Amino acid sequence: MRVLVVRHAIAEDREVFARTGQTDEQRPLTPEGARRMKEAAGGLTTVVPRIDLLATSPLTRAVQTATILSAAYPDATVESVPILTPGSEPNAVIAWLRKHHDLGTVALVGHEPDLSLLVSWLTTQSRSPGISLKKGAACLVEFVGRVGPGKGVIRWLLAPKHLRALGSDGA
Numbered sequence: 001m002r003v004l005v006v007r008h009a010i011a012e013d014r015e016v017f018a019r020t021g022q023t024d025e026q027r028p029l030t031p032e033g034a035r036r037m038k039e040a041a042g043g044l045t046t047v048v049p050r051i052d053l054l055a056t057s058p059l060t061r062a063v064q065t066a067t068i069l070s071a072a073y074p075d076a077t078v079e080s081v082p083i084l085t086p087g088s089e090p091n092a093v094i095a096w097l098r099k100h101h102d103l104g105t106v107a108l109v110g111h112e113p114d115l116s117l118l119v120s121w122l123t124t125q126s127r128s129p130g131i132s133l134k135k136g137a138a139c140l141v142e143f144v145g146r147v148g149p150g151k152g153v154i155r156w157l158l159a160p161k162h163l164r165a166l167g168s169d170g171a
Helices: 014-018 031-047 060-072 090-098 114-124 160-167
Strands: 002-007 053-056 077-080 105-110 138-142 153-158
Touching (some): 002 114, 031 138, 031 153, 060 105, 114 138, 114 153, 153 160
Parallel strands (some): 053 077
Antiparallel strands (some): 002 138
């Protein structure tokens, strides 16, 4: 199984958005964030040609990011997964992934610092983040056998600018 970990794209400023009276869960992507994610999705398809399941946090900015990715991966099933909400326990994500062990590639769209902690837990069984995902970045973790803490291997970690470069005509 391959797990593609994607941080949501650039969202509206938290403090500015809070003044609208809406909750942080409703905070959307900026137009620039959406545009950049569309470009990054094109690059992502060059390194991950297929996604079987695209799971997203139910927060607006993650759902919008997943929607952009689903346009690049029209055959992927998209599912809102509450365990990708900020503050979730990595072992809950592992239990969810194990239910989908028969799939080739599962993408997870979520938030920091949870995603970095998840990648660290999956690859080193450490609760200390060993990586940092910028908004719109992606990391591919591969499992040869059963998904579990410390059982994954990071195949690559790409910043959003690298994903956009892969998707550009000049790449």
